Amino acid sequence: MYSEKVMEHFMNPRFVGEISDADGVGTEGNPVCGDIMRIFIKVDAENRIADIKFKTFGCGAAIATSDMVCEMVLGKTLDEALQITNATVAQALDGLPPNKLHCSNLAADALHKAIADFKERQVTLETGA
Amino acid sequence: MRSVYLDHAATTPVRPEVLEKMLPYFSEYFGNPSSIYKWGRETRAAIDEAREIVAAQLGCTPAEIVFTGGGSEADNLAIQGFALANQSKGKHLITTAVEHHAVIDTAKYLEKLGFTVTYLPVDEYGLVSPAQLEQALRPDTILVSVMYANNEVGTIMPIPELAQVCQKAGVAFHTDAVQAGGVLDLNVEKLGVNMLSLSAHKFYGPKGVGLLYHRKGTRLDSLIHGGGQERGHRAGTENIAGIVGLATALELANQEREETNQRVKGLRDQLILGLKDRISEVKLNGHPTQRLPNNVNVSIRYVEGESLLLNLDMQGIAASSGSACTSGSLAASHVLLAMGIPHEIAHGSLRLTLGRESTAADIQYLLEVLPPIVDKLRAMSPLFPEGEEKDV
Numbered sequence A: 001m002y003s004e005k006v007m008e009h010f011m012n013p014r015f016v017g018e019i020s021d022a023d024g025v026g027t028e029g030n031p032v033c034g035d036i037m038r039i040f041i042k043v044d045a046e047n048r049i050a051d052i053k054f055k056t057f058g059c060g061a062a063i064a065t066s067d068m069v070c071e072m073v074l075g076k077t078l079d080e081a082l083q084i085t086n087a088t089v090a091q092a093l094d095g096l097p098p099n100k101l102h103c104s105n106l107a108a109d110a111l112h113k114a115i116a117d118f119k120e121r122q123v124t125l126e127t128g129a
Numbered sequence B: 001m002r003s004v005y006l007d008h009a010a011t012t013p014v015r016p017e018v019l020e021k022m023l024p025y026f027s028e029y030f031g032n033p034s035s036i037y038k039w040g041r042e043t044r045a046a047i048d049e050a051r052e053i054v055a056a057q058l059g060c061t062p063a064e065i066v067f068t069g070g071g072s073e074a075d076n077l078a079i080q081g082f083a084l085a086n087q088s089k090g091k092h093l094i095t096t097a098v099e100h101h102a103v104i105d106t107a108k109y110l111e112k113l114g115f116t117v118t119y120l121p122v123d124e125y126g127l128v129s130p131a132q133l134e135q136a137l138r139p140d141t142i143l144v145s146v147m148y149a150n151n152e153v154g155t156i157m158p159i160p161e162l163a164q165v166c167q168k169a170g171v172a173f174h175t176d177a178v179q180a181g182g183v184l185d186l187n188v189e190k191l192g193v194n195m196l197s198l199s200a201h202k203f204y205g206p207k208g209v210g211l212l213y214h215r216k217g218t219r220l221d222s223l224i225h226g227g228g229q230e231r232g233h234r235a236g237t238e239n240i241a242g243i244v245g246l247a248t249a250l251e252l253a254n255q256e257r258e259e260t261n262q263r264v265k266g267l268r269d270q271l272i273l274g275l276k277d278r279i280s281e282v283k284l285n286g287h288p289t290q291r292l293p294n295n296v297n298v299s300i301r302y303v304e305g306e307s308l309l310l311n312l313d314m315q316g317i318a319a320s321s322g323s324a325c326t327s328g329s330l331a332a333s334h335v336l337l338a339m340g341i342p343h344e345i346a347h348g349s350l351r352l353t354l355g356r357e358s359t360a361a362d363i364q365y366l367l368e369v370l371p372p373i374v375d376k377l378r379a380m381s382p383l384f385p386e387g388e389e390k391d392v
């Protein structure tokens, strides 16, 4: 039911972990649906994603999309990263089963939340300074 | 790689002895049992014999057995067929919150047709009590349907006591005994039921064949209209090989019942102990003792069921889960939720169901393979408290 690419990212994810001094953190999903994704980003001076990690509770699709989105945006600018959607993540994995497109395909949303969190912290820093 | 099948509640392989009995009824004896010539008489005799074997196993008469196209059809026939035939007496039905969808969805369908249904809640073990049932009975209640054993958590309901409540009130009682077939006592007199459903593929018979026992005098409307087979209760040329397979499988299973149950129960308890011993924060779902001898259902905290199943599959192990992702719906198992288990823990449930060919080596293999999988998934889980500390 899952593509080879999904299984590869699910079985051997490369971006599992946390960044203790992350510049932005985003969480998406809820336990009722059975999927929770959390993404941590480090942003460099040129507004590029210098490091990215994830922690996910969920099914094969939830874990694979989390890992995929990390791979897709590492080294990209925040603007480029914001172009990535749940749909493009699913595409990059050679598609997901139809029943997974909804609940388990939220990794891009979690990433966008992490970026929003980063921007909010910038504002706080600037206004605070 | 080892192959270990631990999903016998989903289905079982056809036993060689059963297959052997079935094979002549595909090409050699192929006549239509309704035909009057020799070809028809031969297959009619095979069905008659199968019906007698089954009747002896259930302690009923052959005329009280209707062969169906499986357990779901038997449940549909029992509930829908009975409700439609008896609606002049009342339009209220009672069932439970933990039934198989073949029962729950049939009840929901009847609600659309104007019937009222009470879904009895269960306790933390998945049980309903006779007192609870007694309170739910109404003057217009015509039928109660309670499963014999639960397919997810293996909890065994007190059927004789529940049926007695109905008997006293003059209300018909049906039990979905699909998971109990070949494992528990199916004597319909001891159980005191008016109707009972079985499915052959759960006890090493073929798929797509089952039966409904209906006590003499129980009026049923047919769901499938046509040629008048099965005394007008189920039209369609009979699945001869399937019916022969069902009867052979049931007889064999009952002959070996005590011995198999004893052995499988030993393995089950070994498995439960092993899981608790090797994995932290595992909880057994269902009743500790009043449960099917082959059922293990545990919740493993902080991990999700489908992820567990995929990892187990990579190691050659077949299992099942009550997580949303494996049920094809967006919600976790209705059975676990009805037992009061919180969503995130219900999503982490793992069902391992043993069979007659399961061995201690199978259990050992699972107990070796599972803990590292759980560790790996917990390390990925944002819910796992230790995982958070490790990285900081």
Ligand SMILES: Cc1ncc(COP(=O)(O)O)c(C=O)c1O
Pocket: B009, B010, B069, B070, B071, B072, B073, B075, B100, B102, B147, B149, B150, B151, B176, B178, B179, B199, B200, B201, B208, B209, B210
């Ligand atoms: C309790 C219960 N009822 C009904 C069914 C349906 O049986 P079948 O698959 O033969 O339609 C099953 C099995 O899936 C079951 O476990």
